[in-house]
Amino acid sequence: MPVVDFGSAATDYAVHRPGFPQPFFEHVGTLGIGLEGQSVLDLGTGTGTLARGFAERGCSVVGVDVSPQMLAEAERMSAEAGLSVRWVKASAEATSLPDGAFDVVCAGQCWHWFDRARAAIEAMRLLRPGGHALIAYFTYLPLPGTPAAATEELVLRHNPTWAWAGHDGRYRVFERDLIDAGFREPSMFEFDLPIRFTHEGWRGRIRACAGVLTLPGESIAAFDAELAALLAERFPEPLLVEHRIFGIVARKVSA
16 A cells, blocks of 8 residues: 555645544444543544544544644644544554553544554554444545546546545455454444535545545646536536445454
8 A cells, every 4th residue: 555645635634524424423322432431542543533523422532643744633623622632643553552441443534544454453452351443434425427426537537546436435345354353243334425515625625535645746736726627617516425434343352
């Protein structure tokens, strides 16, 4: 997996990339995840969408990321929301946090960027017996005739090697990572919902996409101008973009 500097798009992430919505937190709550008083570790926290969501629900939360720019945005956004979250610069594979310190270890939108086997082993180490691991994704769906499909066509013209175009938002293969690390009782869930964007918001969302971030700076500007023209010509505001929430949950069984 190539290294992508998401810190260079930290502002677009913070302003334009939608975080996990209320229905996600309501659903995982029915699975015993994110309950008031739980201790939660968010791996690859980025701008802290999962971390803040769990903190809002009364959890004690630590967010971990390798990018200082992302952590700075996460800290700013949590402070503006009046939330207390501890932010730690570290990798998902080696957090240096204490053994068995958490009830939940989660990762949103990022598991594919990790050394997955090592991250799963680290999650197992960090969880208390009976604790939950959660891998979650919130993915736009490039359905035919939609702004998302037209946008991906444009991304591929600028970046033909981008491998994530056309993804359906399901990451079932990651269940094996947790099982191989010793987790038990794995299960998956998914549901779809539309998200509303302005043209500006959708452009910012796509500038924070790996297929665009890996372009040279001048190419990003050219892409963004072409996307603005495409949206103005073909897709009036507001844009309703279908998204899929997908998750994998597993437990560290009691000794």
